[in-house]
Amino acid sequence: xxxxxxxxxVFALRRExxxxxxxxxxxxxxxxxxxxxxxxxxxxxVSPTFGHPQLKGVVLKTMIRKPKKPNSANRKCCRVRxxxxxxxVCLIPGEGHNLQEHNIVLVEGGKxxxxxxxxxxxxxxxYDCAHVQKKK
Numbered sequence: 225x226x227x228x229x230x231x232x233x234v235f236a237l238r239r240e241x242x243x244x245x246x247x248x249x250x251x252x253x254x255x256x257x258x259x260x261x262x263x264x265x266x267x268x269x270v271s272p273t274f275g276h277p278q279l280k281g282v283v284l285k286t287m288i289r290k291p292k293k294p295n296s297a298n299r300k301c302c303r304v305r306x307x308x309x310x311x312x313v314c315l316i317p318g319e320g321h322n323l324q325e326h327n328i329v330l331v332e333g334g335k336x337x338x339x340x341x342x343x344x345x346x347x348x349x350x351y352d353c354a355h356v357q358k359k360k
């Protein structure tokens with residue numbers, strides 16, 4: 225079965241306009257669609273606070289973490305048991321803190337770029353965590 229040479233040029237031009245790899249793909253057949261079923265939606269990405277804006281938690285242990293390579297400091301962190309039962313490591317922002325074991329804190333999302341695995345931070349001035357003190 226031959227195609228009119230005029231149309232061959234038109235098909236070639238259309239194939240060039242399409243993005244790479246799209247010209248070779250074909251639609252799924254009815255049989256393939258019947259076998260696979262309806263396409264399933266991807267599950268939503270779960271945020272560090274598990275879909276909540278903030279979570280309440282209890283401090284289990286305060287610790288000092290070292291940041292990744294180009295930075296050098298001592299970041300104040302603490303291990304917190306959240307109200308949903310999970311245990312996570314949270315950053316304590318600002319200079320100085322009053323947190324001890326068994327203190328109640330409010331935790332929000334906020335990844336610390338230079339601390340691997342720390343995706344939450346504590347809200348200062350809420351529950352047992354005091355505000356940052358002014359410098360004199």
